[in-house]
Amino acid sequence: MLVASGLKKRYGGTSALADVSLKLQRGELAVLVGRSGAGKTTLLRCLGGLESPDTGTIEFDGAPLAQTDAAFVFQEGALVDEKSAVSNVLDGVLGRIPGWRAAVGWYPAAEKRAAVEQLHEVGLDGYGTRRVGTLSGGERQRVGIARALQQEPVVLLADEPVASLDPATGRDVLERIADVVKTRNLVGLVSLHQPRLVESFADRYLGLSAGQLVFDMPADDLSVSELMEVYDDR
Numbered sequence: 399m400l401v402a403s404g405l406k407k408r409y410g411g412t413s414a415l416a417d418v419s420l421k422l423q424r425g426e427l428a429v430l431v432g433r434s435g436a437g438k439t440t441l442l443r444c445l446g447g448l449e450s451p452d453t454g455t456i457e458f459d460g461a462p463l464a465q466t467d468a469a470f471v472f473q474e475g476a477l478v479d480e481k482s483a484v485s486n487v488l489d490g491v492l493g494r495i496p497g498w499r500a501a502v503g504w505y506p507a508a509e510k511r512a513a514v515e516q517l518h519e520v521g522l523d524g525y526g527t528r529r530v531g532t533l534s535g536g537e538r539q540r541v542g543i544a545r546a547l548q549q550e551p552v553v554l555l556a557d558e559p560v561a562s563l564d565p566a567t568g569r570d571v572l573e574r575i576a577d578v579v580k581t582r583n584l585v586g587l588v589s590l591h592q593p594r595l596v597e598s599f600a601d602r603y604l605g606l607s608a609g610q611l612v613f614d615m616p617a618d619d620l621s622v623s624e625l626m627e628v629y630d631d632r
């Protein structure tokens with residue numbers, strides 16, 4: 399279980415996270431909602447170790463969460479267009495192998511086999527050698543998921559991962575994220591402005607407002623219509 403306690407983060411005079419505590423279970427996809435500026439990105443970045451909270455702790459199964467145990471699915475632009483799909487996936491292990499090996503593309507065979515397996519898992523068999531710049535938005539995001547998986551995380555985080563996709567493609571990408579969260583028994587947390595896209599497969603909804611968690615409940619206890627009303631965000 400991922401347990402965050404008393405997270406606070408200020409940027410100058412702005413309190414981005416006022417005092418956030420949460421618990422997230424393995425095998426569950428939680429969806430983080432809230433208006434622009436509510437603190438969603440800050441929370442995700444703190445959980446993933448990209449940002450240090452001013453105070454608070456983040457633990458996984460009772461021990462501090464290592465940055466390498468949390469992986470991000472970034473927005474589309476985070477991939478390298480000139481590189482192949484499999485090279486982009488291999489970039490997911492940059493923190494784990496010496497930089498010079500990555501620079502010359504000299505990855506251990508086991509990493510290469512794993513990268514092909516990750517592409518298989520997101521439905522991209524046969525795409526390994528395709529230059530990422532030639533892929534569709536949805537395919538690119540699936541490469542992004544595969545890259546995050548290559549890191550062998552226990553926590554999978556995504557900040558608005560489908561913002562630039564059409565609704566059907568966005569739903570497909572989110573369903574892939576939900577699938578890998580379940581099959582790999584990961585903690586999954588995704589921020590979304592359109593929670594309808596995950597309506598049929600989200601496990602939990604967390605609502606942030608002005609840096610505070612205003613609700614945290616199982617999806618069964620809250621319909622997306624109610625959720626949208628809370629945010630008056632239709």
Ligand SMILES: Nc1ncnc2c1ncn2[C@@H]1O[C@H](COP(=O)(O)OP(=O)(O)OP(=O)(O)O)[C@@H](O)[C@H]1O
Pocket residue numbers: 409410412413414432433434435436437438439440441
């Ligand atoms: N690096 C930073 N420097 C200064 N202020 C920041 C920084 N990052 C975030 N903030 C501020 O902290 C608050 C929370 O921002 P955050 O990006 O976490 O919100 P968000 O809910 O992700 O918004 P959005 O949905 O628009 O992405 C905002 O007031 C923002 O301006």
